[in-house]
Amino acid sequence: MANTTSTTAGGGDFTSNLGRIYGIYTGGFIAFIILMAILSAMGVENVVIGYLFMGFTIVIYAVIGILSRTMHVGEYYVAGRRVPALYNGMATGADWMSAASFIGMAGSLYLLGYDGLGFVLGWTGGYVLVAILVAPYLRKFGAYTVPDFLSARYGGNLARFIGVIVLFSCSFTYVVAQIFGTGLISARFLGIDFNVAVYVGLAGILVCSMLGGMRAVTWTQVAQYIVLIIAYLIPVIWMSTVKTGVPIPQLMQGQALANITALETAQGITVHHITPFVHGGYDAKNYFLLILCLMVGTASLPHVLMRYFTTPSVREARVSVAWSLLFIFILYFTAPAYAAFAKWTMLDLVASGLTPENIAEKAGWMMRWAAADNTLVQICGKAATDTAAIVAACAEKGVTALSFADINLNADMIVLATPEMAGMPYVISGLVAAGGLAAALSTADGLLLAIANALSHDIYYRMIDQNAPTSRRLIVSRILLVMVAVLAAYVASTKPSDILSMVSWAFSLAAGGLFPALVLGVWWKRANSAGAVAGMIAGFGITIFYLVMTQYGADLDKATPNMELWWGVKNISSATFGLPVGFAVMIIVSLLTRAPSRDMQDFIEEIRVPRGKQMMEEKTA
Amino acid sequence: MATPDRVSYWNKTKGLMFTMLGLWVFFGYVIHMFVEQLNTIVIFGFPLGFYMAAQGSLIAFVVMLFWFARRQNAIDEEHGVHED
Numbered sequence: 013m014a015n016t017t018s019t020t021a022g023g024g025d026f027t028s029n030l031g032r033i034y035g036i037y038t039g040g041f042i043a044f045i046i047l048m049a050i051l052s053a054m055g056v057e058n059v060v061i062g063y064l065f066m067g068f069t070i071v072i073y074a075v076i077g078i079l080s081r082t083m084h085v086g087e088y089y090v091a092g093r094r095v096p097a098l099y100n101g102m103a104t105g106a107d108w109m110s111a112a113s114f115i116g117m118a119g120s121l122y123l124l125g126y127d128g129l130g131f132v133l134g135w136t137g138g139y140v141l142v143a144i145l146v147a148p149y150l151r152k153f154g155a156y157t158v159p160d161f162l163s164a165r166y167g168g169n170l171a172r173f174i175g176v177i178v179l180f181s182c183s184f185t186y187v188v189a190q191i192f193g194t195g196l197i198s199a200r201f202l203g204i205d206f207n208v209a210v211y212v213g214l215a216g217i218l219v220c221s222m223l224g225g226m227r228a229v230t231w232t233q234v235a236q237y238i239v240l241i242i243a244y245l246i247p248v249i250w251m252s253t254v255k256t257g258v259p260i261p262q263l264m265q266g267q268a269l270a271n272i273t274a275l276e277t278a279q280g281i282t283v284h285h286i287t288p289f290v291h292g293g294y295d296a297k298n299y300f301l302l303i304l305c306l307m308v309g310t311a312s313l314p315h316v317l318m319r320y321f322t323t324p325s326v327r328e329a330r331v332s333v334a335w336s337l338l339f340i341f342i343l344y345f346t347a348p349a350y351a352a353f354a355k356w357t358m359l360d361l362v363a364s365g366l367t368p369e370n371i372a373e374k375a376g377w378m379m380r381w382a383a384a385d386n387t388l389v390q391i392c393g394k395a396a397t398d399t400a401a402i403v404a405a406c407a408e409k410g411v412t413a414l415s416f417a418d419i420n421l422n423a424d425m426i427v428l429a430t431p432e433m434a435g436m437p438y439v440i441s442g443l444v445a446a447g448g449l450a451a452a453l454s455t456a457d458g459l460l461l462a463i464a465n466a467l468s469h470d471i472y473y474r475m476i477d478q479n480a481p482t483s484r485r486l487i488v489s490r491i492l493l494v495m496v497a498v499l500a501a502y503v504a505s506t507k508p509s510d511i512l513s514m515v516s517w518a519f520s521l522a523a524g525g526l527f528p529a530l531v532l533g534v535w536w537k538r539a540n541s542a543g544a545v546a547g548m549i550a551g552f553g554i555t556i557f558y559l560v561m562t563q564y565g566a567d568l569d570k571a572t573p574n575m576e577l578w579w580g581v582k583n584i585s586s587a588t589f590g591l592p593v594g595f596a597v598m599i600i601v602s603l604l605t606r607a608p609s610r611d612m613q614d615f616i617e618e619i620r621v622p623r624g625k626q627m628m629e630e631k632t633a
Numbered sequence: 634m635a636t637p638d639r640v641s642y643w644n645k646t647k648g649l650m651f652t653m654l655g656l657w658v659f660f661g662y663v664i665h666m667f668v669e670q671l672n673t674i675v676i677f678g679f680p681l682g683f684y685m686a687a688q689g690s691l692i693a694f695v696v697m698l699f700w701f702a703r704r705q706n707a708i709d710e711e712h713g714v715h716e717d
Contacts, residue, residue, distance in 0.1 A: 126668070129686035133661060136691050140657045143698055144650045148705075262688065266678030286683050288668045300662060307661065325716045327706055334698035341695050348687040620643060621714040 030099055038238050044068060045242075049439045058438045062201035065442035066449055069239055073232045073453065074219040080228035085482050088225030088489070089156040089465060095230055095322040101335025103233035104319045106240065108135075108340055110186070110455035111193025112515035113347075114240060114448050119426035120512055121351035125285035127294035128351070131512070132344050134303040134519075136337060138310025143333040146311050147320040149534045149619050151329040154626030155321060157462075158314040158526070159470045164628060165533040166541040167612070169475050174548045176466045178525030179314045181556065182518040183459045184500060186315075189514035190456035191217075191504040194449060196424060200384040201445040207505045214501045216449070217456045222490050225465075229457045230322060236454040237339065243447020244343055244350075251353040251434050261349040268352040275359040279416055285355060293582065301585040302516070308591060309519025312526040315455075315462035326622035354430050359416060361433075366414040368392070368406040372399040377432035381425055390420040424511050460500075464493035509563075516584035517559055524555030524590025528598045536602075537616050543602025551594020559586045642712040649708065653701055660690040660697075 026033070052061050086092050095103070113135065121128035155161045158179060163172035194213025199206040252261035255268070272285045289296045310316065319336075323329045361375060371391065372379055378389045378396050386395035391414065394405035411418055421429075428448060431440040468489035473480055480488075508514060528547050532539040558575075562583040565574035581588050608616075618627060664671075668682030675681070709715035 126683055126686065129683075133665070133686055133690055137657060137661045137694050140653060140661075140694055140697060143701055144653045263677070265687070266676070266684075268678075269680070269683065270678035286672065286680050288672075288682065296666075300665070303661060303665075327702075327709070327716055330702040330705060331699075334695070334702050337695050337698050341691050345688045345691050617639065620646070621639070622709055622716050623714040 027094055027096065030096070034234060034238065037235060038242075041239060041242065045439065045443055048442060049437065052437060052439045058441075059201075059203055061438055061442045062445060065446040066198075066201065069446045069450060070216045070219075070453075072235060073216065076232045076235055077219050077223050077228040080224035080231055082224050082227050083483060083486060085485070087227045088486055089321075089469065090318075091225075091227040091230045091322040093322055093324055095324075097323060097328040097332035098335050099234055100230070100319060100323050100328075100332040101337075102237045102339050103230045104316065104332070104336035105339035105343075106233040106237035106450070106454035107229075107319055107458040108316060108336070108455070109237075109240065109343055109451050110515060111190050111196075111448065111452040112511050113343060114244060114451035115193050115196070115424055115427050116510070116512040116515070117344075118347045118350040118354070119421075119423035121348055122355050122421075122426050123423050124291040124294065125283075126288045127291040127299060129348065130294065130299045130302045131306065131516075132347060134306025135310065136340060136344050137303070138307035139333055139337040139340075141307060141311035142316070142320075143330055145531050145535070147317060147333055148326045148329050148622070150317060150530075151320050151323060152326050152619050152622060152626060154628040156628075157465050157469050158317055158530075159466055160474075160628065161533070162529060162544070163470075163474070164615070165612075166529070166539075166544040167608075168541065171529070171541060171544055171548070172470055172474065174545060174552075175526065175529075176470050178521065178548065178552050179466050180463060181552075182309075182313065182521040182525070183315060183463045184496070185514055185521065186313075186518035187456050187459040187463070187497075187500045188503045188508065189511045189518070190452045190459065191501050192507065192514070193424075193452040193511055194456075195504060196385075197428065197445050197448050197452070200381065200425075200428065201442070203384075206385060206507075210501045210504045213449075213452070214497055217453050217460065218494060218497055222493055225486075225489070226318075226322060226461060229461055232457065233454045236450040239450040240447045240454070241339075241342060243443045243450070245346060247431050247434070247436060247440055247444060248346055248350045248353060250436055250440065251357065251430070252349070254434065255353060255356065261353060262345055265349040265352050268349070268356045271356050272352060272359060275356070275363060279359065279362065281416060285352070295580075297580070298582050298585065301581060301588045305520050305523055305585045305587040305591075306516065308527050308587065309521075309523040312522040312530060313519065314466070314522070314526075315458040318462060318465075319458070350427065350430070354426055354433060357430075357434050358419075358421075362414065362416045362419070367412065368403045368414065369399065371396075371402060371414060375433070377429060378419075380432075381429055388422045388425045392418055393420075422510075460493055460497055463496050464489045467492045467496075513584055517586065520555055520559065520585065520587035520590065521552065523587035524594055525552030527551075527591065528594040532595075532598060532602075534616070534619060537613050538602055538607055539598065540602050540605055540608045542605040543598045543600075546601040547594045547598025550597040551590040553590075554593045555586045555590030558589055559583050562586075638712055639714075642708065642714060645708045645712075646705065649701065649704055653697060656693070656697055660693040664690065 082088055117131055150161055153161055159172045159175035162175040191210050195206050195210035198204055198209035198212050248261040249259045252264045253259045256264045258264050276284055283290050320329045323332050382389040382396040389396045391402050392405040392409050392411055396402050472488050473485050525548055529544045561575035564570050664685050671682030672680035
């Protein structure tokens with residue numbers, strides 16, 4: 013495998029051979045899966061297969077990271093701006109699809125039915141906003157970081173500094189969720205304690221992003237995309253083939269839905285999977301507000317926007333957004349099918365006559381998950397660690413035959429547990445674990461890099477020491493990367509919330525804090541510095557206030573009563589309030605203060621056309 | 634800098650942006666407001682309202698973006714502001 017990536021360090025040679033290199037890599041990965049299947053059939057223990065899958069893939073990422081190491085500023089921050097549109101799309105796909113998409117989403121769709129589709133819509137439609145409102149213009153400007161643009165457009169370091177604060181808040185929240193995801197996977201598949209496992213995941217993240225910056229992260233993310241998409245598709249194709257005889261799960265989902273509804277009716281379940289606006293408190297209002305916050309957040313998240321700084325031209329940046337969404341779409345339109353087949357399998361299991369005494373025999377996987385963490389599987393309201401515990405819990409409740417509602421599965425374990433649920437060989441479980449790990453690592457890499465770049469480039473270089481030599485800037489960046497990563501791992505070990513909520517908060521924070529300033533910066537010449545600063549503070553302030561007050565309350569203690577929701581809006585859609593306030597304050601303050609200078613107006617004119625040299629030139633000596 | 638050609642370029646770019654924004658509102662929100670009515674139509678086991686949120690709108694977004702990239706590029710070339 014090593015020779016497939018050995019040309020990574022070379023420049024032009026490597027980019028012209030991308031198709032061949034990643035083709036060999038994909039073939040190698042499939043051969044590896046087959047080898048694992050053979051080993052498993054020969055009787056190698058499950059936990060060994062788990063270690064091999066995760067160990068092998070992490071080694072590959074590390075090799076790419078080491079081969080792509082760089083001390084060149086342009087390579088470190090924007091991969092030399094040489095990444096072709098299609099590969100940038102693939103890298104963005106991995107950057108984008110995190111533990112939330114891979115691990116959390118299908119699980120939430122399983123639990124929430126139609127109402128979970130808000131996540132599917134919200135996390136795809138936002139790319140329309142990225143393409144038409146923001147990305148091509150930032151590419152023309154030629155920024156290294158999103159705060160770079162804010163500073164140039166809104167004249168000065170105050171806008172830059174507030175931009176960095178917003179960037180840090182949303183990216184940090186997001187990265188905590190990823191490390192939480194890697195911890196969950198390591199705890200179950202490697203059998204290590206969750207609190208230790210989060211730090212193990214961290215090591216894998218750091219080797220990729222630390223040495224080679226954006227260049228290493230880009231080529232690692234392409235490799236990670238390939239692993240995660242294969243790992244996501246195989247189990248669901250398998251289930252579709254077993255259940256319906258047709259290996260196209262996206263199409264056969266229709267049959268699955270019809271069966272789910274029939275089984276639900278037979279088992280007396282009144283809240284159907286396909287019924288809209290009835291699950292988990294998602295009424296129509298919360299459903300649509302969630303979609304809005306996720307879409308707008310997409311167009312504001314710095315770690316996504318900065319991927320479009322790496323394309324060779326504005327034109328490529330636009331096409332690249334389309335490629336990104338295509339690669340993301342492949343997973344997202346499979347997720348509802350994943351959930352439907354998993355739910356069908358579970359309803360079938362319940363219909364087979366499940367009792368507290370026979371569940372351990374019929375579905376032993378539940379006990380293994382309950383043993384990894386006692387919140388993951390609960391039967392009759394208690395952790396389902398063994399038959400005795402289940403029988404005791406159910407006797408207390410007077411349950412003799414288990415119904416679907418008696419079995420409570422955690423959203424974050426459903427995808428990872430599906431291979432066992434559907435009786436697939438363990439090698440598929442190992443593959444899914446490697447895929448989930450790839451998704452979490454690739455996003456964490458992008459996020460940590462966004463944070464470290466903002467701190468080293470925007471704070472240290474631009475605001476503290478303008479004369480800092482290149483080498484020192486890059487070393488500062490790497491040290492900050494490690495510090496932020498360790499802090500994030502610590503926060504993750506405290507288990508703040510489930511993965512999907514944490515990630516959704518990050519979207520709201522980015523949307524409330526950055527979207528008005530980014531969009532009006534390009535599309536409204538009258539927007540000025542005072543307006544942007546006031547708008548960012550107001551939008552971000554309201555969003556984070558609502559989030560913290562409703563989640564933790566003024567005393568920052570989750571256990572005590574927190575602030576009532578405003579009009580019943582869930583706090584994963586906090587930007588519902590931050591977004592309009594941010595826009596309104598920015599517009600009003602801009603109109604009350606002086607219009608931007610002639611020079612600034614010319615600057616905006618220049619950003620709006622692709623032709624001409626990029627606006628921000630960097631000394632790279 | 635604001636030559637007549639630049640003004641016309643920007644007007645066309647804005648027009649395309651608003652067209653895309655309109656389609657985005659339609660596929661992102663409007664169609665899903667009619668989910669209950671659409672669910673009465675069932676194709677291949679899929680209630681149509683469910684299908685639109687699970688797959689239909691997503692396909693629309695992907696197609697829209699490739700179309701947008703082509704269209705905007707054509708506008709650039711028409712006005713001679715494309716990159717060399």
